[in-house]
Amino acid sequence: MTGLLAWAGSFIYETGFVDLSDMKNVNIRALARELNLSLSTVSKALRDSYEISAATKERVRALAAEWNYIPNAYASSLRGRRSKNIAVVLPEVADSFFSIAINGIEAAVKAKGYHVIIYLTHESYAGEVAILKDFQSGRVDGVLLSVSRETTDTAHVQELMDKDVPVVFFDRVLETLAAPKIVTDDAESAYKATAHLIAQGCREIAYLGISDSLSICRQRMAGYVQALGDHQLPVHQRNMLICTTDGAGNFQLVKKLLQRTHRPDGIVASVEKLTTTVYQACRQLQLRMPEDVKLACFSNLEIATILQPSLTTVTQPAFDMGKAAAEVLVKMLEKKPLTPKDIRIVIPSVLVVRESSVKTSKR
């Protein structure tokens, strides 16, 4: 239908003609009345029940289609005790890991008829609590959760699980809770990144985290520490920084780090957002990368390739993690038994070495 026809249509309504296809309250009762059938027959026909004859089903379906019948989501959810909604609770969406993970989740549940609803905590524990609390109202059948950087307490999640709302963690998990967890090999990949920097000649490597409680940050820091130890390098507290949500604050923090007498010659940054910070700080301090400082960053940014120098990244399997998490949740919703393999899925990240971390002879 073209724009023009649409206008023509609305003109017709205004002059009082009624078009059945646009009737306001097409419900089962109206269909039943029109077809001289009972409510329950129509309901069953629409749900393709074996109790109903093929002929009747056809009549019902035809009218439903003609009248553009759409079942009321609330009525069926109230009655049926499920909504076909899956909640995805994320700290933020301006991060390529999460935005890609969403695609994986949608890919996994589309065929199953679930709706994906995205809730953002904005890295706030209070926000996360409020959102999960709301889920106790039955709004969603299950939850995919990646916790906020502030979250250390587990009560709000436990409470939801106690109400029989299935929860699956992905990426940022709460280890102590008995829910499936889909993660990447954070420690191992941080180890790899750190070892790579060491191999490229770094001796004073800094680690930038965003939280001292977050599972991913602890794991990544552990991998970093382990790598230093395995290569007989000292672990200095001063080289392990916790950044904030505040861009300007981070900039100052990193700048100060790079102005120290014993300036780091390598940096492992645990989140994508810190990329800009480090590049800006280096630029302002006129430090050359990779000559003066080498950088490896956990990031799924496509843009890594066009930065100068191009950015060495630990690329996480965002799509696959989202997909795997959603698949496990669907299993739970369908009451299928979980295998031990479902309880903890580890999908490895890939270290992609680019210019920002490589020892150069000429440049």
Added chain:
Amino acid sequence: MTGLLAWAGSFIYETGFVDLSDMKNVNIRALARELNLSLSTVSKALRDSYEISAATKERVRALAAEWNYIPNAYASSLRGRRSKNIAVVLPEVADSFFSIAINGIEAAVKAKGYHVIIYLTHESYAGEVAILKDFQSGRVDGVLLSVSRETTDTAHVQELMDKDVPVVFFDRVLETLAAPKIVTDDAESAYKATAHLIAQGCREIAYLGISDSLSICRQRMAGYVQALGDHQLPVHQRNMLICTTDGAGNFQLVKKLLQRTHRPDGIVASVEKLTTTVYQACRQLQLRMPEDVKLACFSNLEIATILQPSLTTVTQPAFDMGKAAAEVLVKMLEKKPLTPKDIRIVIPSVLVVRESSVKTSKR
């Protein structure tokens, strides 16, 4: 509560102790029974009705809190004909404009108690139709919509509006529909960007769009064409490209463009995603930016500053657009009259000139 206590808690339940705060079905009926009140009294008390005495309200509230009562969202929505859910329908979320706009939307509705639900069309018209169709089920009270690149038909939106679901467009609008539209000054800012490139010496400027129907692309192209004309430059069809969703395809397209005999010396890119494409193509072809090619891109990427050369952008008021759109929608939901000013809000973008577009003497 610590992780340890949470475990202790679950142990207690397993041994059969019952904790009222974790009872499964706390509903109004249960509260009423416990308090020796009627259903409606409890309901009214919870909704803070003037009909109920302060003392009773207090008793009800206390027990509700103690029992951790959470109203069933479906029951109240079914009854009250509204869900307190607002849908935000977006083409994608891996784009800083949209991810920032979401924050503006949330900021606007948080205080009003609405829930923001994000639906992604993935730039698919069919997907958009399916999503809007679903909204006819009463799932959401209102819709904020930025249409897919494929969308030209308006019937699906009109149908929703005919069902009295308020729709507010933002950014990517359908001009022919009688719904409020919140946009930026696409044509003017494209004009400004183009004129800027001309002022910097460009004579053969290309325009990269992502659709020939999308409102923003048409507007931006119109501004580009106008600027060329106003400066006595010819408008060549060959310089107006429609890119696809496919990154590799775009790369080839742009590469071919930059390999032409009369290679463009300036590019106006209409969406952020094309930044990477253009930088990569230039790099591969060993074209220097801005010496050989100057670039201005519609983008809200924070990373624009650290690119080399740093990227000249048309920065859209993403947060404010989202906020304004949500505010208008809330007005509609609250049945407040819309002023003519609400029907079409234009919030200007800002041209931020950086290195990628500036004529250089020495570099």
Added chain:
DNA sequence: GTGAAAGCGCTAACAG
């Protein structure tokens, strides 16, 4: 094969 009737949990007339 079809239909009557009982609710899911909540709200809002309307009575008292």
Added chain:
DNA sequence: CTGTTAGCGCTTTCAC
């Protein structure tokens, strides 16, 4: 100020 009652639209026994 509090209670009784009638649904919202749908699904699901259980009868016919």
